[in-house]
Amino acid sequence: MIDIHCHLLWGIDDGPKTLDESVQVCSMLKSRGVNRVIATPHYIVGSTYQTNAASVTHITQQLNEVLLQKVPEFEIMPGMEVFITPDIIDLIKSNEILTLNGTRYILIETSLNNISTYMEDIFYKLQLEGYIPIFAHPERNRKINMDFKLIERLISNGVLIQVNYDSLMGRYGKDVKKFTEILLKKGLVHFIATDTHCVSERFKGTGELSKILLELIGNENTEKIININPSRILENREVEKIIPAIEKKFFLKKLLKL
Numbered sequence: 001m002i003d004i005h006c007h008l009l010w011g012i013d014d015g016p017k018t019l020d021e022s023v024q025v026c027s028m029l030k031s032r033g034v035n036r037v038i039a040t041p042h043y044i045v046g047s048t049y050q051t052n053a054a055s056v057t058h059i060t061q062q063l064n065e066v067l068l069q070k071v072p073e074f075e076i077m078p079g080m081e082v083f084i085t086p087d088i089i090d091l092i093k094s095n096e097i098l099t100l101n102g103t104r105y106i107l108i109e110t111s112l113n114n115i116s117t118y119m120e121d122i123f124y125k126l127q128l129e130g131y132i133p134i135f136a137h138p139e140r141n142r143k144i145n146m147d148f149k150l151i152e153r154l155i156s157n158g159v160l161i162q163v164n165y166d167s168l169m170g171r172y173g174k175d176v177k178k179f180t181e182i183l184l185k186k187g188l189v190h191f192i193a194t195d196t197h198c199v200s201e202r203f204k205g206t207g208e209l210s211k212i213l214l215e216l217i218g219n220e221n222t223e224k225i226i227n228i229n230p231s232r233i234l235e236n237r238e239v240e241k242i243i244p245a246i247e248k249k250f251f252l253k254k255l256l257k258l
């Protein structure tokens with residue numbers, strides 16, 4: 001599995017505090033089936049999490065060097081989880097913030113309590129500049145809860161959707177779990193990521209995740225969500241469309257009647 005949303009760089013946000021803790025997180029992820037990760041430390045303008053592209057790139061390189069010995073065959077690429085701000089285009093152009101692995105894909109988070117009035121405008125402007133916004137864990141936003149119309153509109157306007165493993169497992173409550181499951185079944189999810197911040201017992205591994213996804217959305221979509229689409233990001237290629245699991249069943253029934 002390729003994890004496109006993960007906080008594993010030390011001393012930069014609310015992830016690991018030391019290099020040793022970073023290595024432990026990498027070791028845990030590898031033992032649970034993840035072999036490539038895009039490091040996405042928070043970038044929040046005006047907060048203590050206002051890091052910068054140069055330091056994220058530097059720490060990523062340092063960690064990769066240590067991992068060659070300590071956690072071989074595990075690779076980290078630089079990125080950020082950017083908190084939505086009206087200045088986002090200028091920040092990209094001034095090399096203040098990073099896209100995912102230097103590609104056109106950018107991971108964007110919003111407040112969990114409201115929907116900013118300029119969110120859709122920013123998503124649109126990013127695309128005018130050639131970037132593809134990936135909305136990080138919208139299922140956790142209390143205002144969006146169960147607003148499938150909004151998610152459908154965002155996707156039809158070119159935004160991609162990433163949900164969290166923990167949301168699917170019910171860590172944020174039954175409503176978020178239900179919302180995540182329906183989003184997946186409706187084909188409204190392009191990526192699932194761990195959003196790991198520390199060594200955790202909660203992430204059981206890709207085996208368990210695949211099993212749950214297989215039952216919900218079938219083999220083809222599972223493969224797209226956890227492997228194919230993340231690898232498309234790394235290659236800066238277009239992601240695969242997700243076919244709604246509900247539509248697929250209907251199509252199969254129709255086919256069998258024929």
Ligand SMILES: [Fe+2]
Pocket residue numbers: 005006007081195
């Ligand atoms: Fe995150």
